Amino acid sequence: MTAPGTRTGAPAQDSDDLDLEEALALVRQPRDDNAGQTPAPEPDTNGEGNRVTPWHQARETAARAARTRPRRAPVSVPLGDALGLVLAAPLDALTDLPSFDTSAMDGWAVAGPGPWLVRDEAVLAGHGLPEPLTDGEAARIATGARIPADTTAVLRGEHGHTDTQGRLHATRDLAHGQDIRPRGQECRRGDQLLPIGTLVTPAVLGLAAAAGYDTVTAVPRPRAEVLVLGDELLTEGLPHDGLIRDALGPLLPPWLHALGAEVVAVRRIGDDAEALLRAVTSSDADLIVTTGGTAAGPRDHVHPTLERIGAELLVDGVTVRPGHPMLLARTKDDQHLVGLPGNPLAAVSGLLTLAEPLLRTLAAHPAPERYALPLTEAVQGHPHDTRLVPVVLRGDCAVPLHYNGPAMLRGVAAADALAVVPSGGAPQGAQTELLDLPWASAGIGVCFT
Ligand SMILES: Nc1nc2c(c(=O)[nH]1)N[C@H]1C(S)=C(S)[C@@H](COP(=O)(O)OP(=O)(O)OC[C@H]3O[C@@H](n4cnc5c(N)ncnc54)[C@H](O)[C@@H]3O)O[C@H]1N2
Numbered sequence: 001m002t003a004p005g006t007r008t009g010a011p012a013q014d015s016d017d018l019d020l021e022e023a024l025a026l027v028r029q030p031r032d033d034n035a036g037q038t039p040a041p042e043p044d045t046n047g048e049g050n051r052v053t054p055w056h057q058a059r060e061t062a063a064r065a066a067r068t069r070p071r072r073a074p075v076s077v078p079l080g081d082a083l084g085l086v087l088a089a090p091l092d093a094l095t096d097l098p099s100f101d102t103s104a105m106d107g108w109a110v111a112g113p114g115p116w117l118v119r120d121e122a123v124l125a126g127h128g129l130p131e132p133l134t135d136g137e138a139a140r141i142a143t144g145a146r147i148p149a150d151t152t153a154v155l156r157g158e159h160g161h162t163d164t165q166g167r168l169h170a171t172r173d174l175a176h177g178q179d180i181r182p183r184g185q186e187c188r189r190g191d192q193l194l195p196i197g198t199l200v201t202p203a204v205l206g207l208a209a210a211a212g213y214d215t216v217t218a219v220p221r222p223r224a225e226v227l228v229l230g231d232e233l234l235t236e237g238l239p240h241d242g243l244i245r246d247a248l249g250p251l252l253p254p255w256l257h258a259l260g261a262e263v264v265a266v267r268r269i270g271d272d273a274e275a276l277l278r279a280v281t282s283s284d285a286d287l288i289v290t291t292g293g294t295a296a297g298p299r300d301h302v303h304p305t306l307e308r309i310g311a312e313l314l315v316d317g318v319t320v321r322p323g324h325p326m327l328l329a330r331t332k333d334d335q336h337l338v339g340l341p342g343n344p345l346a347a348v349s350g351l352l353t354l355a356e357p358l359l360r361t362l363a364a365h366p367a368p369e370r371y372a373l374p375l376t377e378a379v380q381g382h383p384h385d386t387r388l389v390p391v392v393l394r395g396d397c398a399v400p401l402h403y404n405g406p407a408m409l410r411g412v413a414a415a416d417a418l419a420v421v422p423s424g425g426a427p428q429g430a431q432t433e434l435l436d437l438p439w440a441s442a443g444i445g446v447c448f449t
């Protein structure tokens with residue numbers, strides 16, 4: 001990645017403590033009313049007195065957590081379902097490619113020097129072996145058709161003409177072997193075309209099919225289960241009477257899929273501690289993702305549930321805004337739970353901070369290249385936490401978006417990436433690390449099917 005951004009000296013007010021309008025204006029008009037004051041000391045505990053994890057470290061912990069368990073056995077997957085998986089076995093050619101000598105052009109297969117007598121029957125692609133040519137003979141041939149035995153070259157249609165006696169003449173010099181693709185030109189049967197660990201892209205699917213595969217051997221998608229908590233959530237219609245629409249039920253499954261997971265279930269648990277306990281203990285998913293209930297309110301059941309089942313808390317709070325109450329726990333030897341905060345942008349922050357590295361390891365995806373771009377505007381920082389701020393990419397710059405409050409999706413819905421703004425903020429022009437969003441990256445994540 002390019003050099004990280006310079007930090008501004010001006011500590012900023014925590015965006016969570018600002019009122020709505022101030023929060024909206026944060027990026028537009030960086031505040032400097034704290035300039036010159038001593039920054040608040042770095043807090044290292046959450047509300048429970050436990051250590052919180054720095055943002056970069058939280059991502060590394062999540063990536064490493066999944067390495068402690070054996071990877072699930074490779075699976076054989078039909079080509080139509082393999083997009084976005086990673087090869088668990090090398091792709092060795094099952095055939096020579098091309099598998100027979102083939103014409104590279106529409107024209108005539110010719111034998112020996114011209115002029116040639118043209119045979120009546122044409123040679124078409126997809127047909128059986130044509131009759132051999134005799135010296136001085138030509139046959140009309142299509143691109144991709146099998147070359148008749150004893151053919152010395154293919155003359156392109158635009159480079160030949162027939163005279164009044166029906167003899168074919170070349171209008172250009174014709175080299176021996178010209179426009180014949182010999183069998184095995186691209187590979188021989190058994191050649192390794194792609195190594196283990198290759199991401200299955202559309203091009204890989206095409207190559208696998210060409211090389212004779214109906215299925216590929218791949219790392220299976222890790223199975224994820226989503227548990228949506230909260231009694232206040234509606235699944236349809238307009239918000240009313242203090243109830244709001246569930247934004248995370250629709251957001252998470254396709255996003256998790258883009259991160260490499262197979263979402264096996266989405267369950268709505270409400271604020272029912274016993275239902276949450278049952279759902280967690282009965283799940284055989286590799287990853288359970290909960291939404292809401294991470295804080296310490298009377299209805300926040302995630303921590304007590306993890307305590308009841310003796311789960312190991314690997315990350316309990318992260319120095320990132322939004323999303324700092326996010327958590328990662330090991331619930332069984334081969335199962336993790338990511339607790340996403342209920343505020344929707346905070347949940348996105350948790351998804352990218354904890355679920356993405358964990359799933360990346362489980363799915364054997366390569367880590368994305370870290371990169372940075374300059375910001376078109378200064379971005380206000382948190383005094384001691386990293387901020388994740390939605391941006392759009394324009395040319396070689398990142399343009400911060402304004403609707404970036406923890407409860408807002410308006411910014412991220414228009415964004416290409418999240419800017420990783422260090423504590424203290426980033427001035428205009430600062431090179432700032434970016435996390436691409438799956439629909440905007442050039443990677444396979446763009447495929448949501
Ligand atoms: N006393 C404190 N209160 C809070 C703190 C704190 O440090 N001390 N942290 C705040 C922060 S920051 C966040 S983030 C939230 C985290 O809360 P929870 O994870 O416990 O989430 P809930 O309380 O269940 O919900 C928070 C908020 O989000 C709405 N929500 C929940 N689920 C959804 C959903 N699926 N779709 C749309 N919106 C959802 C919910 O209605 C609440 O408005 O805690 C703060 N409080």
Ligand code: MOO
Nearest residue numbers: 322323324346406
């Ligand atoms: O800052 Mo919370 O973590 O609202 O998202």
